[in-house]
Amino acid sequence: MTTLTGSVAAGRRPTRWGMVAWYAVLLLVAALTVIPFLWLLSTSLKGPEDAVVAMPPELLPGHPTFENYVRVWERLPVWRFFLNSLIVATVTVVLNLFVSALAAYPLAKMRFPGRDAIFYLLLATLIVPAELTYIPGFLMAVQLFQYIDTLQSLILPGIFSAFNIFLLRQAFQTVPDELIDAARIDGAGEFRIWWQILLPTIRPTLATTAIFTAVGSWNSLLWPSLMLRTRELYTLPVGLNSLRGMFESDFRAVAAGAIMTVIPIMIFFIALQRQFVRGLTSGAVKG
Amino acid sequence: MRRSLTPYFFLTPALVMMAVFTLLPLLAVAGLSFTEYDVLRPPVFVGFDNYVDLLTEPDFWQALGHSVIYLIVTPTLIVLSIVLAIAVNRSLPGIGAFRALYYIPVVTGSVTVGIAWRWLFDTRGGLVNGALTWLGLNDFVSGLGFGNAPLNWLTAPEFTLPLAMSMTVWMGVGYYMVVFLAGLQSIPDDLYDAAVIDGCNGWQKHWHVSLPGLRPSIVFVAVISSLSALKVFDEIYVLTNASGGRLNSGVTIVFYLWEQAFRLQNVGYASAVALVLLVITLAFSIFNVRWLERGQEEAR
Numbered sequence: 001m002t003t004l005t006g007s008v009a010a011g012r013r014p015t016r017w018g019m020v021a022w023y024a025v026l027l028l029v030a031a032l033t034v035i036p037f038l039w040l041l042s043t044s045l046k047g048p049e050d051a052v053v054a055m056p057p058e059l060l061p062g063h064p065t066f067e068n069y070v071r072v073w074e075r076l077p078v079w080r081f082f083l084n085s086l087i088v089a090t091v092t093v094v095l096n097l098f099v100s101a102l103a104a105y106p107l108a109k110m111r112f113p114g115r116d117a118i119f120y121l122l123l124a125t126l127i128v129p130a131e132l133t134y135i136p137g138f139l140m141a142v143q144l145f146q147y148i149d150t151l152q153s154l155i156l157p158g159i160f161s162a163f164n165i166f167l168l169r170q171a172f173q174t175v176p177d178e179l180i181d182a183a184r185i186d187g188a189g190e191f192r193i194w195w196q197i198l199l200p201t202i203r204p205t206l207a208t209t210a211i212f213t214a215v216g217s218w219n220s221l222l223w224p225s226l227m228l229r230t231r232e233l234y235t236l237p238v239g240l241n242s243l244r245g246m247f248e249s250d251f252r253a254v255a256a257g258a259i260m261t262v263i264p265i266m267i268f269f270i271a272l273q274r275q276f277v278r279g280l281t282s283g284a285v286k287g
Numbered sequence: 288m289r290r291s292l293t294p295y296f297f298l299t300p301a302l303v304m305m306a307v308f309t310l311l312p313l314l315a316v317a318g319l320s321f322t323e324y325d326v327l328r329p330p331v332f333v334g335f336d337n338y339v340d341l342l343t344e345p346d347f348w349q350a351l352g353h354s355v356i357y358l359i360v361t362p363t364l365i366v367l368s369i370v371l372a373i374a375v376n377r378s379l380p381g382i383g384a385f386r387a388l389y390y391i392p393v394v395t396g397s398v399t400v401g402i403a404w405r406w407l408f409d410t411r412g413g414l415v416n417g418a419l420t421w422l423g424l425n426d427f428v429s430g431l432g433f434g435n436a437p438l439n440w441l442t443a444p445e446f447t448l449p450l451a452m453s454m455t456v457w458m459g460v461g462y463y464m465v466v467f468l469a470g471l472q473s474i475p476d477d478l479y480d481a482a483v484i485d486g487c488n489g490w491q492k493h494w495h496v497s498l499p500g501l502r503p504s505i506v507f508v509a510v511i512s513s514l515s516a517l518k519v520f521d522e523i524y525v526l527t528n529a530s531g532g533r534l535n536s537g538v539t540i541v542f543y544l545w546e547q548a549f550r551l552q553n554v555g556y557a558s559a560v561a562l563v564l565l566v567i568t569l570a571f572s573i574f575n576v577r578w579l580e581r582g583q584e585e586a587r
Contacts, residue, residue, distance in 0.1 A: 018489075019379060022374060022377065022379060023379070025374050026374060026375070026379075026382075026385050029371060029374075029385075029389065030385060030388055030389075032457075033388055033389055033391065033392060033461075034388070035407075035414070036400070036403035036404070036407055036457075037403065039403065039406060039407060039414050040399075040402065040403050040406065043406065052412055053409075053411045053412035054412065055411060055412075055416065055417060055420055055437070056417045056420055056421050057412060057413070057414055057417040098300075099300045099301050099304060100301065102297045102298070102300055102301065103297060103298050103300070103301035103302070105297050106293070106294035106295075106297045106298055107298075110293070110294045112291070112294040112295070115294070118298060118302070121305075122301075122305070125305060125309050125310075127568055127569060127572050128309060128313060128565065128568075129514075129518050129541075129564060129565065129568055131518055131520070131541050131544060131545075131561070131564065132312070132313065132316055132561045132562075132564060132565055133308065133309060133312035133313065133316070134545075134548070135312075135315075135316055135319065135544075135548050135554060135557060135558055135561060136311070136312035136315035136316050136319070137308070137312055138548075138549070139315070139326075139554075140311075140312070156308070157308045159304050159308075160301060160304035160305050160308055160309065162305075165301060190293050190297070194297070215394050218396070219394075219395075219396035219397065221396075221397060221398060221521050221524070221525075222520055222521065222524070222545070226549060236396075237396055237397070237398045240398045240399065240402070241398050241525070244402065244528070251406060251412070254402055254406075255402070255406065257402075258398075258399045258402040258403065261396070261398075261399060262395055262396070262399050265394050265395065265396065266391070266394075268394075269390070269391065269394045270387075273387050273390070276390065276394075
């Protein structure tokens with residue numbers, strides 16, 4: 001199992017010059033990764049006296065200030081954007097995992113007529129691009145559900161995920177049948193078996209599935225910007241996008257907004273980086 | 288009786304959601320593609336008119352062409368992330384920090400990255416033109432035929448797609464690196480030892496052992512990254528301020544769909560575009576699966 005921080009089995013300790021060469025590569029890539037963020041950060045801290053447009057560019061703010069952050073904070077309800085994103089991501093994850101895990105149990109552990117047909121139907125929906133459903137999805141949101149410009153409109157279409165059903169089905173398949181049979185003999189109902197025995201045993205898979213679903217929801221842009229009209233309902237990406245229009249030529253403010261919106265996801269990532277990588281390596285590539 | 292219905296109880300919520308949010312929209316979009324519909328008036332059946340219009344519309348073919356060009360990101364991502372995976376697959380002090388760092392762009396979100404990109408490539412204040420000036424490369428850049436330095440990266444049509452692709456690669460390489468890292472770590476050490484005994488040096492070792500061992504990961508990455516490249520939208524949207532770029536230079540198939548459906552209210556026509564996208568995706572998936580199967584047979 002790979003973790004971002006764990007040691008490596010396959011890699012050997014290279015020679016001294018080999019080490020220098022590899023560090024050079026690693027540092028170069030690290031620089032390419034960090035520079036866009038640092039450039040935003042530097043711009044966001046520049047005061048009115050510091051040139052934003054200059055050639056050669058001023059790399060560091062001469063008069064660092066948080067003024068730009070304050071300006072964005074005062075003009076835009078950034079806190080609301082954050083809260084909206086948090087609500088949408090959390091509710092989507094909980095409902096998505098509940099529905100997916102429910103469906104995954106019989107697909108992994110029960111025999112019943114139509115199981116293969118249902119399985120292949122789910123498989124087929126993986127191919128359908130989400131973009132395809134946006135036109136009718138939009139019409140449904142306006143006419144049928146009448147939930148355009150609400151947070152529900154972001155949550156409900158995000159509940160079904162064939163991909164998550166597959167990941168959880170795979171995890172359920174590794175649970176020994178004896179465990180389930182024993183519980184059945186003890187008189188437990190199927191729902192109780194699912195809730196009290198199966199779900200706890202696949203907790204790591206649930207965690208990684210939750211994380212990837214959350215990040216996907218947190219960063220999604222196209223659908224939320226189709227649905228949301230009221231500024232107080234904007235999620236962070238939609239809000240940040242609107243900020244670009246508001247502060248058209250005010251690069252300092254736009255940069256400050258970008259930095260502000262990136263902080264929560266950074267904290268989330270740093271706190272959970274082990275789960276991020278476990279999810280990638282356990283589910284995806286067992287081909 | 289109870290036992291026999293149980294599996295369906297468990298499946299019902301997922302199947303209902305699938306029906307409402309995937310299957311029903313799929314049928315609806317297929318139906319709409321045979322109508323003329325502007326949301327205000329009820330749809331009018333027009334037969335295959337939308338498809339005829341689409342096939343004779345240069346803008347559609349241009350968008351399709353851009354999406355095909357965009358597939359360049361797939362080989363780029365594969366090569367870069369394999370190199371990166373090999374680089375971080377060794378026990379050097381601090382390697383964990385590098386791996387985590389490389390993953391950060393994956394979770395950052397396209398609006399933030401788009402803002403960073405626009406600001407890096409800004410003509411007068413951007414870091415890229417600044418670096419080119421500082422390195423004394425302006426004469427060289429002016430000689431490339433894209434105009435005189437400093438270059439207008441964001442407005443020159445020939446740069447719209449390359450900039451968007453660079454964004455896709457920058458945001459994706461960390462993700463695929465981890466996929467390849469997992470692939471590398473599943474290759475048994477004995478194979479590398481045997482290669483060394485057979486006289487392989489460092490690079491030959493990776494060529495003869497790592498690459499064949501990574502085959503399933505390569506297929507996985509090829510499938511995932513090419514499907515998402517065909518559907519690229521966010522990068523174009525944020526880089527061109529939702530304009531699609533000068534002379535439509537950044538309009539890809541999904542951007543075209545979005546523009547037709549939600550900006551111009553040509554809902555019927557846009558639905559036909561959506562259906563073409565589905566057919567392309569299907570063809571692509573079938574091709575990829577065949578390729579995967581062939582690879583597995585060869586491996587045996």
